Amino acid sequence: METMNCPMCNEYEECIDHVLVDCPYAKKVFEGISSWCNVNMEAFHMVKEVMKFASQWGMCHRRSKLLLIVSYGTLWSIWKSMNERVFRRNRLPPDKVCDIVKSLTYLWVKNRGKVDRIEWATWSQCPLSY
Numbered sequence: 001m002e003t004m005n006c007p008m009c010n011e012y013e014e015c016i017d018h019v020l021v022d023c024p025y026a027k028k029v030f031e032g033i034s035s036w037c038n039v040n041m042e043a044f045h046m047v048k049e050v051m052k053f054a055s056q057w058g059m060c061h062r063r064s065k066l067l068l069i070v071s072y073g074t075l076w077s078i079w080k081s082m083n084e085r086v087f088r089r090n091r092l093p094p095d096k097v098c099d100i101v102k103s104l105t106y107l108w109v110k111n112r113g114k115v116d117r118i119e120w121a122t123w124s125q126c127p128l129s130y
């Protein structure tokens, strides 16, 4: 059986943990998300590590939930970006993926109505200030 290389870095064998978290491309995205959230999320190698960290992070349940939403949004956007790469040969720069995460998670939180008075200006600066 033929093994596939990661479509983003073309170096490592493609597996979900690599593509979404451990790939240098995913790491770049997490770097941007870390500085946006002011929470260090750069040291992970596996999806379950990211989810575990986010669900246990912080002392306030509400903020931890926001970080969890941001984490889902980040993984989802990296996945979408990989599909862009594979099916449309379009390579989105990691900072563009970060921008997508910011607007996507803003819409998720806003539409679910769990956070009062959520404003884009504040959200785009730091999503954990709520």
Ligand SMILES: [Zn+2]
Pocket: 006, 007, 008, 009, 010, 011, 012, 018, 019, 022, 023, 024, 025
């Ligand atoms: Zn890779």
